Amino acid sequence: MYEFAVTPAVTQLRRPGVIITEVTPASLAEELELEPHDRITRVNGRPVRDYLDFRFQTAGETDLIFQVKKPDGETVEIEFDRDESEDFGLMFEQIVPRQCANECLFCFCKGNPEDARPSLFVRDEDIRLSFLYGNYTTLSSITEDEMKRIIEQRLSPQYVSVHATDLKTRAYLLGVEESRADISDKLDRLLAADIELHAQVVLCPEINDGAILEKTLRDLAAHYPKVISTAVVPVALTRYNTDKRLTRVTPEFCRRTIKEVEKLQKEFRKTLGVTFAFLGDEIYIKGGIDIPSRRHYGNYPQIEDGVGMVRSFLNQFERMLQKAEPPALAGGTKSRTHPSAMLPREIYGRASGPPAYAGGSPFGAPAYAGGSPFGASAHADGSTLFGTFLTGEMFAPILRGQIEKFNHLTGSRLAVLAVPNTYFGGDVSVAGLLSGKDFLAVRDKIVGDYVIIPSVTIKSDEPIFIDGMSYDQLKRQFPVPVYDLDTKGLLNFLAR
Numbered sequence: 001m002y003e004f005a006v007t008p009a010v011t012q013l014r015r016p017g018v019i020i021t022e023v024t025p026a027s028l029a030e031e032l033e034l035e036p037h038d039r040i041t042r043v044n045g046r047p048v049r050d051y052l053d054f055r056f057q058t059a060g061e062t063d064l065i066f067q068v069k070k071p072d073g074e075t076v077e078i079e080f081d082r083d084e085s086e087d088f089g090l091m092f093e094q095i096v097p098r099q100c101a102n103e104c105l106f107c108f109c110k111g112n113p114e115d116a117r118p119s120l121f122v123r124d125e126d127i128r129l130s131f132l133y134g135n136y137t138t139l140s141s142i143t144e145d146e147m148k149r150i151i152e153q154r155l156s157p158q159y160v161s162v163h164a165t166d167l168k169t170r171a172y173l174l175g176v177e178e179s180r181a182d183i184s185d186k187l188d189r190l191l192a193a194d195i196e197l198h199a200q201v202v203l204c205p206e207i208n209d210g211a212i213l214e215k216t217l218r219d220l221a222a223h224y225p226k227v228i229s230t231a232v233v234p235v236a237l238t239r240y241n242t243d244k245r246l247t248r249v250t251p252e253f254c255r256r257t258i259k260e261v262e263k264l265q266k267e268f269r270k271t272l273g274v275t276f277a278f279l280g281d282e283i284y285i286k287g288g289i290d291i292p293s294r295r296h297y298g299n300y301p302q303i304e305d306g307v308g309m310v311r312s313f314l315n316q317f318e319r320m321l322q323k324a325e326p327p328a329l330a331g332g333t334k335s336r337t338h339p340s341a342m343l344p345r346e347i348y349g350r351a352s353g354p355p356a357y358a359g360g361s362p363f364g365a366p367a368y369a370g371g372s373p374f375g376a377s378a379h380a381d382g383s384t385l386f387g388t389f390l391t392g393e394m395f396a397p398i399l400r401g402q403i404e405k406f407n408h409l410t411g412s413r414l415a416v417l418a419v420p421n422t423y424f425g426g427d428v429s430v431a432g433l434l435s436g437k438d439f440l441a442v443r444d445k446i447v448g449d450y451v452i453i454p455s456v457t458i459k460s461d462e463p464i465f466i467d468g469m470s471y472d473q474l475k476r477q478f479p480v481p482v483y484d485l486d487t488k489g490l491l492n493f494l495a496r
C-alpha cells in the first residue's frame with residue numbers, strides 16, 4: 001500500500017507549475033537565485049505541470065529560459081545556459097496523485113477502519129506514479145492528455161490492473177460501465193507506441209478465476225514482450241469488507257489456482273521463454289506449497305508488487321548462512337547479553353542504503369529513522385544473539401525456519417513471533433499492515449534483550465504506525481529496546 005500526503009488535488013490543478021522545495025548550496029539553481037517556494041511555470045515557453053514535465057522539458061537542453069512565479073506573485077524570466085550533464089540542484093514538491101473514478105468491489109479503501117488516517121483513503125490512479133513507483137492503474141478513466149503524455153514522454157513501463165480481459169467481468173470488478181471498463185483500444189495504442197506494460201490481476205474467487213483467468217493470461221501473453229509480465233495476487237479482505245459478492249481466498253482455492261496456472265506457466269516458458277504469469281507469494285504460502293525456485297522468477301519483474309519477495313529473501317538468507325561462522329570457530333559458545341542492548345535508547349543509526357533488491361522486502365522496506373540492534377550484536381566476536389523478531393503471520397513461519405537454521409549454526413537464541421493483525425483483521429497477515437497496538441498485544445510473549453520489528457510498519461515520512469501510535473509511544477511500552485529493520489538491515493545484523 002502506497003500512502004500519500006493528503007493535499008487536495010484541486011490545489012495543484014489551479015496552480016500551474018512545480019514548486020521548488022529545496023535548493024542545493026553552491027548549485028546552478030542557487031547561482032540563478034532560485035529559492036524554495038518559487039514556482040517554475042514554463043521551460044523554454046512550454047508549460048510545466050510537475051517535476052516529470054520539468055525533467056522532460058529540460059532533458060538534454062543547454063540553452064534554457066525558466067518562467068518563475070515568485071511567492072509574492074511576481075513573474076520573472078531567467079535565461080541561462082548550462083553544460084549538458086550539469087545538475088540544477090533543485091528538489092521539487094511531490095506529485096499530488098490523481099484519483100480514480102472506479103468503485104472496485106475489493107477496493108482497499110472499503111477495508112479500512114473508519115478512523116484510519118485520511119491518507120489511507122486516497123484512491124490514486126495516476127500514470128505518473130505508475131511510471132515512477134510501479135503503482136497500478138486501471139486506465140479506465142485515463143484522459144487523452146494522459147495517453148499522449150505517456151507516449152510523448154515515454155513514461156514506460158506502465159503498470160496496469162487488468163483483472164480480467166473478459167469485459168463483463170472487468171466492468172463488474174471495477175464497478176463501472178462496460179464502456180468505461182473497456183481499455184482494449186488504449187492498450188493497443190500504448191503497445192503500438194512501444195510503451196511496455198506490466199499487468200496485474202487481483203484474483204477474486206468465483207469472479208475472475210478459472211477459465212476467466214486462463215483467458216486473461218493468454219490474452220496478455222499474446223502481447224509479450226511488450227506486456228512484460230503479469231502478477232496474479234489474491235484479494236485480501238479485512239473484517240470491514242462485508243460485500244457479499246466477495247469470497248475469501250482459502251488454502252484449497254490457492255492449491256487449485258497453483259495447479260491451473262502452473263500448466264500455463266510451463267506453456268509460456270516453452271513458447272515465450274519466460275514464466276510470464278507470476279502468482280503472489282501469499283498463494284503459495286496459504287496453499288502450503290513450496291515457493292518456486294529462483295529460475296521461475298527470472299529477473300523478478302513483479303518484485304515491486306511483492307511477487308517473488310519470499311524467494312529473493314530465502315536465497316539471500318541462505319547466502320548469508322553459508323558465510324556465517326559457527327560459534328566454535330568464532331571462539332565463543334555462550335549466549336550473552338550485550339550491555340548496550342539493555343539500554344532503551346538509540347545506539348546507532350538505522351541500516352541505510354537501498355534495499356538489497358528494488359521494491360521492498362518481506363520484512364519491510366526502509367521506513368523512518370529509528371534505532372538499530374547492531375549495537376546489541378556481537379556475533380562476529382563469538383557471542384550470540386538473543387532477541388525476538390516480530391512480523392506478520394504470513395511471513396513468520398518462513399522467517400522462523402531460517403532463524404532456526406541460524407540459531408543452530410551460531411548458538412544464538414533468536415525467536416520469531418507471528419503478530420496477528422487485529423487492526424484490519426480478516427485475511428490481512430502481511431507484515432506491512434501491522435499496527436502499534438498489534439505489536440503491543442504480543443508484548444508478554446517476547447524473549448531476549450530486544451525486539452525487532454519490520455521497518456515497513458512505520459510511515460515513511462513520520463515515525464507513526466498505521467493506527468496513529470507513535471514509534472516512541474510503542475518503545476516506551478516495551479520492557480526491552482525496540483528496533484526496526486528492513487531485509488537488508490536484518491541480513492546485515494545477522495551477518496555481523
Ligand code: SF4
Nearest residue numbers: 100102103104107123
Ligand atoms: S482503482 Fe479500484 S482498487 Fe484502486 S483505488 Fe480505485 S476503486 Fe480502489
